[in-house]
Amino acid sequence: MKRIDLSAYGTPQEVASCVEVPDVGAPGPGEVVFDVLAFPINPADVSFCRGSYRLRPPLPATPGAECVGRVAALGAGVTQVRPGDLVVNMQRENWVQRRRIRSEDAIPVPAGLDPAQAAMLRINPATALLLLEDHVDLKPGDWVIQDVANSAVGRHLIVLAKARGVKTLNVVRRDDVAAELRDLGADVVLKDRPDLAERARAVTGGAPIRLGIDAVSGDACRRIADCVADGGVVVSYGSMSGEDPAIGRAALNMRGVSLTGFNLGRGLAKRTPAQVREIYADLAIKLRDGVLKAPIDSFYPIEDIKPALVRAQQGGRNGKVLVLPNGPL
Ligand SMILES: NC(=O)c1ccc[n+]([C@@H]2O[C@H](COP(=O)([O-])OP(=O)(O)OC[C@H]3O[C@@H](n4cnc5c(N)ncnc54)[C@H](OP(=O)(O)O)[C@@H]3O)[C@@H](O)[C@H]2O)c1
Numbered sequence: 639m640k641r642i643d644l645s646a647y648g649t650p651q652e653v654a655s656c657v658e659v660p661d662v663g664a665p666g667p668g669e670v671v672f673d674v675l676a677f678p679i680n681p682a683d684v685s686f687c688r689g690s691y692r693l694r695p696p697l698p699a700t701p702g703a704e705c706v707g708r709v710a711a712l713g714a715g716v717t718q719v720r721p722g723d724l725v726v727n728m729q730r731e732n733w734v735q736r737r738r739i740r741s742e743d744a745i746p747v748p749a750g751l752d753p754a755q756a757a758m759l760r761i762n763p764a765t766a767l768l769l770l771e772d773h774v775d776l777k778p779g780d781w782v783i784q785d786v787a788n789s790a791v792g793r794h795l796i797v798l799a800k801a802r803g804v805k806t807l808n809v810v811r812r813d814d815v816a817a818e819l820r821d822l823g824a825d826v827v828l829k830d831r832p833d834l835a836e837r838a839r840a841v842t843g844g845a846p847i848r849l850g851i852d853a854v855s856g857d858a859c860r861r862i863a864d865c866v867a868d869g870g871v872v873v874s875y876g877s878m879s880g881e882d883p884a885i886g887r888a889a890l891n892m893r894g895v896s897l898t899g900f901n902l903g904r905g906l907a908k909r910t911p912a913q914v915r916e917i918y919a920d921l922a923i924k925l926r927d928g929v930l931k932a933p934i935d936s937f938y939p940i941e942d943i944k945p946a947l948v949r950a951q952q953g954g955r956n957g958k959v960l961v962l963p964n965g966p967l
Contacts, residue, residue, distance in 0.1 A: 639658070639659060639660075639661050639662070639734065639735040639736050640656050640657070640658060640659075640734070640735050640940050640941070640963065641656070641657055641659045641700055641733065641734040641735065642654050642655070642656055642657075642700055642701060642702070642733035642734065642940065642943050643655060643657045643659075643698040643699070643700060644687055644697060644698055644699045644700070644701065645697065645698055646697060647687070647688060647689025647694065647697075648687075648688065648689070649688070650684055650687035650688065650947040650950075650951065651943075651944040651945075651947040651948050653687060654687055654701070654943050654944065654947060655943070655944075656940055656941050656943050659734075661736060662736050662737065662738035663738065664711060664713075665711050665712060665713035665716075665738055666713050666714075667713045667714040667715050668713055668714070668715050668716060668740060668741055669712075669713040669716070669738055669739065669740060669741060670709055670711075670712055670713070670716060670719060670725070670738070670739055670740075670741045670744045671709070671710045671711040671712075671736060671737070671738045672707030672708055672709045672710055672725055672727075672736070672737055672739075672744065673707055673708050673710050673735065673736055673963075673964050674705045674706075674707045674732060674734055674735055674736065674737060674963045674964065675705075675706050675707055675708055675724075675753050675757070675962065675963070675964060675967060676705065676706050676753055676754055676756075676757035676960050676961065676962050676963075676967060677702050677704065677705035677706075677732050677733055677757055677960070677961050677963070678704065678757055678758050678958045678959065678960050678961075679946060679947060679950035679958070679959045679960075679961065680703060680704070680761060680762075680958075681876065681878065682703055682761075683701045683702065683703060683733075683950075684947070684950060684951060686699075686701045686703075687701055687947070690880075693730075700731040700732075700733055700734060701730075701731075701733050702730060702731055702732030702733035702734070703730055703732070703760070703761060704726065704727070704732060704757065704758065704759070704760040704761050705726070705727055705732035705733075705737075705757055706724055706725070706726055706747070706753050706754075706756040706757040706759070707724070707725055707726075707727065707737060707744075708722060708723070708724055708725075709721050709722060709723045709724075709725055709744070710736070712741070713741070716741040718741060718742075718744075718746070719741065719744055719746050723746045724746065724747045724751070724753060724756055725744040725745055725746050725747065726744075726745050726747060726756060726757075726759050726760050726918075727739055727743055727744060727745075727760075728743040728744075728745060728760065729743045733940075733943070733961070733963075734963065735940065735963045735964055745915075745918060747759065747922050748919075748922050748923060748926050750926050751922055751925055751926040752925075752926075753967050754934055754960055754967060755925045755926075755931065755932065756922070756925070757960060758790065758932045758958060759918065759921060759922055759925060760918075761902060762789075762790040762791045762794060762932060763794045763921040763924070763925065763930055764902060764905075764906070764917060764918070764921060765791050765794075765875065765900075765902050765905075766791050766792075766794035766795040766798055767794075767798055767917065767921065768900070768902065768905040768906075769791070769795060769851050769873060769875060769900060770782070770795060770798055770799055770802070770804070770849075772900070772905055772908075773849060773871050773873050773898065773900070774848050774849040774870070774871050776799075776802065776804045776848065776849065777803075777804075778802065778803030778804065779803060779804075779805070780804050780805065780846075780848050780849075781804075781805045781806075781807060781825075781842055781845055781846065781847040781848065782795075782799055782804055782805070782806050782807070782847065782848070782849045782850075782851065783806075783807040783808075783809065783838060783847050783849070783850050783851070783862055783865050783866065784806065784807075784808060784809065784850070784851035784852075784862075785809040785810075785830065785851070785852055785853060785854045785858055785862060786809075786810075786853045786854060786876070786878060787806075787808030787809055787810050787815075787819055787824065787827065788808075788810050788812075788815040788818070788819060789853065790932040790933075790957075790958060791853065791875075791876075792808065792819075792853075793819070793822055793930075793931075793932065793933075794930050794932070795851070796808065796819060796822045796823050796824045797822055797823055797929060797930055798930075799823075800822075800823035805825040805826075805842075806823075806824050806825050806826070807825065807826045807828065807838055807841065807842065807847065807865070808824045808825075808826065808827045808828070809827075809828055809829075809830050809834065809858075809861075809862070810827060810828075810829060810830070811829065811830055811953075812829070812954065813829055815827075826841045826842070828841070830854075830858060830861065832861070834861045834862075834864070834865060835861065835864040835865045838865040839865075846867030846868075846870070847865055847866050847867055847870060848866070848867060848870045848871070849866070849870060849871055849872075849873070850862040850863060850865060850866040850870065850871070850872040850873070850895075851872075851873050851875065852872060852873070852874050852875070852876075852883065853874075853875050853876030853877070853878055854876075854877070854878045854879050855874060855876070855877035855878070855879050855880075855881045855882060855883045855884075856877075856879040856881030856882070856883070856884055857881075857884055858879065859872065859874055859883035859884050859885060859897075860884040860885055860886050860889075863885045863886060863889040863890070863895050863897065864886060864888075864889055866889070866895050867893075868893040868894055868895070869893070869894045869895070870895050870896075871895070871896050871897075871898060872885065872895060872896070872897045872898070873898055873899070873900050874897060874898070874899050874900070875899065875900040875901070883897060885897045932957060932958055933956055933957030933958070934957045934958050934960055935949065935955040935956050935957040935958060935959055936949055936959055936960070937960050937961075937962055937966075938959065938960070938961050938962070939961070939962060939963075939965070940961055940962070940963040942961075943961065946959050946961050
């Protein structure tokens with residue numbers, strides 16, 4: 639079977655190759671074997687290849703934080719999935735044609751859910767949900783500001799906020815995505831510029847923005863903090879600039895804005911297994927019903943991992959790059 643191995647940590651398309659490795663074998667007791675149908679290339683996977691992600695396993699290493707697969711075989715005692723079921727894997731190392739995992743890590747997805755959307759269920763929808771839930775007790779009518787608003791997380795957040803009556807001020811770096819985001823329910827879309835705080839005040843009529851959400855980091859985080867009301871919270875959850883988050887002293891000291899960080903694993907760990915299952919069941923239904931949707935830029939076969947990685951690092955894409963290890967969906 640084919641698998642993506644990193645021979646070193648470095649430029650993703652240089653260090654990642656598609657290699658032939660032995661099959662995973664038959665499932666043991668309590669195990670499930672599934673064929674990987676699709677996996678997305680997320681920013682965190684790119685960081686993993688570069689060696690700048692929090693996990694840096696010994697080489698050769700296989701990336702892949704999420705995927706969707708079709709169950710091929712069950713070990714003794716497995717009852718919660720059946721052969722043919724679509725499952726998402728709660729474990730990593732998914733850039734491969736086949737996986738053998740503990741059955742409790744294979745979460746079945748509802749019938750009718752597009753496998754391409756299912757491949758993107760585990761990380762970004764839950765991230766958007768927990769960013770909204772875990773930092774500020776938002777009430778209908780409250781404002782939230784976020785950057786990378788046209789990312790998968792940003793789009794999910796717009797929809798989930800709208801459903802709670804929370805207004806979103808969405809910061810992007812190009813104008814051509816504004817209409818699409820408004821169609822999703824964005825209240826305001828602004829292009830990032832040094833005068834972001836003045837424009838934010840103008841469009842909200844000075845209403846307090848209680849939560850700022852940043853995944854660009856560096857000075858972009860400072861600009862988000864400058865938009866947030868006195869005593870508000872800025873959550874840093876990514877770094878598309880590759881920089882560390884900055885915050886001005888006026889925001890931090892004089893206005894009592896606090897800066898905190900978010901990581902999905904930590905967010906889920908605060909919840910019981912039953913709550914986590916409930917979150918994913920609800921998000922899967924929303925993806926199935928088209929309430930949530932992550933646009934897809936392009937599909938690649940697993941052998942073309944290098945051009946897929948090149949594309950995934952280009953700005954201005956119209957969605958995710960998906961890799962299909964076992965042929966077209
Ligand atoms: N902490 C966590 O647990 C967690 C979980 C999930 C995701 N994340 C983070 O969330 C962020 C979004 O992830 P995603 O998968 O939703 O992203 P995505 O769909 O792949 O979109 C990437 C976004 O980043 C923008 N971008 C790229 N480089 C940029 C730069 N230098 N400056 C400003 N914007 C830039 C892109 O803008 P254009 O469209 O204009 O190119 C696009 O909006 C990433 O930073 C990711 O690491 C964190």
